[in-house]
Amino acid sequence: MSEKNRKKVDIENIVFTTLNTIYLIFLCVVMVYPMVNTLAVSFNDPLDTVRGGIYIWPRKFTLYNYYVVFNMDSIYKAFYISVTKTIVIVITNLFFTSMLAYTISRKEYIFRRFITVVFVLTMYFNAGLIPNYLLIKNLGMINTFRVYWIPHIVSAFNLIVMRTYIRTIPESLIESAKIDGAREFRIYWQIVLPLIIPCLATIALFVAVGSWNSWFDTFLYNSGKQELSTLQYELQKLLASTMTAGTRGAPAGVTEAGRAGTGSSNVTTPQSLRAAITIFTAVPILLVYPFLQRYFIHGLAIGSVKE
Amino acid sequence: MTTQPLAQPKKKKTVWHTIAAQKELIIMSVPLLLYKILFSYVPVVGWTMAFQNYKPAVRSFWKQEWVGFDNFVKLFVGLNGERFLRDLRNTLGQSFLTIVLGYIGSISLALLLNEVKNIKFKKVVQNITYMPHFLSWVIVAGLVSTMLAIPTSGGIINDVLIRLGLIKEPIMFLSEPKYFWWIVACSNLWKEMGWNTIIYLAAMTAIDPTLYEAAVIDGANRYQKMWHITLPGIKSTIVVLLIMNVGHILEAGFEIQYFLGNGLVVEMAEIIDIFVLRYGIQMGNYSLATAAGIFKTVVSIILISMANFIAGRLGEEKLV
Numbered sequence: 274m275s276e277k278n279r280k281k282v283d284i285e286n287i288v289f290t291t292l293n294t295i296y297l298i299f300l301c302v303v304m305v306y307p308m309v310n311t312l313a314v315s316f317n318d319p320l321d322t323v324r325g326g327i328y329i330w331p332r333k334f335t336l337y338n339y340y341v342v343f344n345m346d347s348i349y350k351a352f353y354i355s356v357t358k359t360i361v362i363v364i365t366n367l368f369f370t371s372m373l374a375y376t377i378s379r380k381e382y383i384f385r386r387f388i389t390v391v392f393v394l395t396m397y398f399n400a401g402l403i404p405n406y407l408l409i410k411n412l413g414m415i416n417t418f419r420v421y422w423i424p425h426i427v428s429a430f431n432l433i434v435m436r437t438y439i440r441t442i443p444e445s446l447i448e449s450a451k452i453d454g455a456r457e458f459r460i461y462w463q464i465v466l467p468l469i470i471p472c473l474a475t476i477a478l479f480v481a482v483g484s485w486n487s488w489f490d491t492f493l494y495n496s497g498k499q500e501l502s503t504l505q506y507e508l509q510k511l512l513a514s515t516m517t518a519g520t521r522g523a524p525a526g527v528t529e530a531g532r533a534g535t536g537s538s539n540v541t542t543p544q545s546l547r548a549a550i551t552i553f554t555a556v557p558i559l560l561v562y563p564f565l566q567r568y569f570i571h572g573l574a575i576g577s578v579k580e
Numbered sequence: 581m582t583t584q585p586l587a588q589p590k591k592k593k594t595v596w597h598t599i600a601a602q603k604e605l606i607i608m609s610v611p612l613l614l615y616k617i618l619f620s621y622v623p624v625v626g627w628t629m630a631f632q633n634y635k636p637a638v639r640s641f642w643k644q645e646w647v648g649f650d651n652f653v654k655l656f657v658g659l660n661g662e663r664f665l666r667d668l669r670n671t672l673g674q675s676f677l678t679i680v681l682g683y684i685g686s687i688s689l690a691l692l693l694n695e696v697k698n699i700k701f702k703k704v705v706q707n708i709t710y711m712p713h714f715l716s717w718v719i720v721a722g723l724v725s726t727m728l729a730i731p732t733s734g735g736i737i738n739d740v741l742i743r744l745g746l747i748k749e750p751i752m753f754l755s756e757p758k759y760f761w762w763i764v765a766c767s768n769l770w771k772e773m774g775w776n777t778i779i780y781l782a783a784m785t786a787i788d789p790t791l792y793e794a795a796v797i798d799g800a801n802r803y804q805k806m807w808h809i810t811l812p813g814i815k816s817t818i819v820v821l822l823i824m825n826v827g828h829i830l831e832a833g834f835e836i837q838y839f840l841g842n843g844l845v846v847e848m849a850e851i852i853d854i855f856v857l858r859y860g861i862q863m864g865n866y867s868l869a870t871a872a873g874i875f876k877t878v879v880s881i882i883l884i885s886m887a888n889f890i891a892g893r894l895g896e897e898k899l900v
Contacts, residue, residue: 282801285801285802286802289695289802290695290697293692293695293696294696294701296692297692297693297696297701297705300689300705300709301704301705301708301709303770304708304709304711304712304770304774305708305711306736307723307724307726307727308723310726310734310736311722311723311726314734323732324732325731325732325733325734326732327734328736369612372608372609372612373608373609373612375608376605376608376609377609379605381602382602382605382609383595383598383599383602384606384609384610384613387613388609388613391613391616391617391621392616395616395620395621397881397884398877398880398881399620399877400620400621400623400624400626400627400873400877401623401626401627401856401870401873401874401876401877402853402856402857402860402861402869402873403626403629403856403860403861403866403869403870403873404623404624404625404626404627404629404870404873405623406860406861407623407626407866408618408619408622408623408626424619426612426615427612427615427616456604457604457605457608458604458608461608482714485716486714486715486716486717486718487716488716488717488718488835489834489835493861505716505718508718508719508722509718509721509839512718512721512722512725512839513839515725544733544734547722551719551722551723554716554718554719555715555719558714558715559711562711562714565714566707566710
């Protein structure tokens with residue numbers, strides 16, 4: 274390569290790398306700005322926020338919005354329900370899915386194929402909203418806590434992922450346990466389960482995030498019972514009330530909603546309240562995020578193994 | 581004393597013996613199988629509602645009036661028909677835009693990330709762009725509506741556009757029907773763009789590095805390498821995902837449209853799933869809503885089977 278050509282390539286490389294870096298940084302800003310802005314608003318004085326101009330840093334710092342949020346009875350209860358529901362779903366889903374995955378990982382099991390097909394098919398078709406709703410209704414699960422977890426105790430996708438993972442356990446291990454007289458459940462509980470912990474951890478995180486973020490089941494089945502409301506549902510209600518104000522073009526003003534739950538003479542606005550609840554709802558996700566991302570590649574690796 | 585024969589005559593192994601021998605496995609799995617059948621297959625019985633004039637309050641389940649395909653006809657003609665066809669158009673339009681923008685966004689991001697030599701910077705960008713995937717749609721809808729609001733309510737987009745002198749008055753994005761499809765597509769882009777690069781980046785690691793070396797020797801520049809090596813290297817992944825997405829084109833989401841849609845934009849916002857919800861749960865017209873749901877499921881199954889067939893024909897691994 275001639276000296277001139279080399280110089281040209283060098284300059285091209287520098288230009289490309291610079292533009293690329295600028296674009297990627299811009300993209301990162303676009304990704305984080307909405308959350309950072311919300312964080313800033315949540316720590317800013319509500320009446321000051323209405324004047325506009327809050328970007329990434331609060332102008333008049335206050336904890337008042339959070340004070341209001343933590344004193345709202347509905348948020349307290351919703352937080353409790355969201356946490357309980359997530360814990361129950363994670364435990365039941367992992368237990369039942371892994372148990373079933375163990376049985377269908379056993380090559381000699383007579384119903385292995387049938388069970389696999391029954392579950393895999395459900396990944397591709399759905400009876401639809403109304404028939405499912407009527408089933409839940411006929412089972413008497415409308416406005417109950419159990420509607421949150423019973424429909425989710427086994428999930429087809431996780432079943433296949435777990436089965437694939439369990440198959441990597443040497444068969445001789447299971448054989449020798451059998452020769453020693455161990456029953457099937459004991460083999461599953463004492464030998465298989467400890468060996469699939471990395472897989473369980475990954476799935477647990479994703480199941481937990483899914484459950485924490487879900488809104489539709491509360492909306493469809495439990496919207497008639499305030500005690501069963503979740504954080505996402507409460508946040509959406511607040512969003513809906515401020516949205517209608519927003520579409521008319523008027524800045525969201527001070528409303529009675531802002532006074533909810535406090536006898537204080539201070540006020541907050543739906544906008545600020547919404548920001549605080551958004552942060553409150555997102556924090557658990559952001560807390561598990563470092564663990565989640567450690568498992569991304571791993572989780573995807575186990576998910577992608579096909580037969 | 582009789583001696584035991586050394587080799588017992590081999591008993592014929594029947595199904596019942598196997599079942600008896602595997603009873604523990606059966607106890608562990610069959611209840612869950614029945615559970616799945618109850619929750620995923622029994623509701624299909626409800627499809628009969630689509631062929632009836634279903635009035636649960638008036639008649640019992642067994643005494644409903646059968647009307648044949650009347651409800652399906654109603655889906656396409658008359659006042660309901662107009663609404664359904666509009667919703668079908670919205671579903672397809674929003675899905676299509678979402679798919680196209682999503683592809684351009686995540687493939688280009690994956691290509692650019694692949695060119696980053698600084699591993700630390702690459703990791704940081706990846707972790708930041710993956711994050712929105714884990715936020716709920718409720719939160720995302722809230723963020724989107726804030727970003728699109730007027731400047732004093734935190735609407736950064738109007739703020740920037742005004743500062744750049746592109747517009748004088750803030751645009752009411754969420755009150756004008758013509759923006760709605762784009763808002764849905766861009767929200768999806770924001771949420772999933774980073775996450776969707778994972779699969780492309782994984783495919784890129786499988787490309788043989790000697791191809792790049794050979795290209796350099798032949799005098800290829802960076803863009804030529806991207807265009808002639810990296811892109812063809814992930815082509816099969818792109819094709820498979822494209823086919824799969826087309827198979828799911830009637831799944832345009834639900835929550836984002838439900839949260840951001842309002843009376844002013846309903847013309848462009850309402851999708852089939854919301855139609856089903858409004859007619860079924862809110863108006864109690866189970867028959868028509870079920871018919872709409874069946875239409876959606878059947879079309880989806882046909883599309884998915886076709887996608888699967890095409891993928892097989894193209895020599896790709898079958899998806900289903």
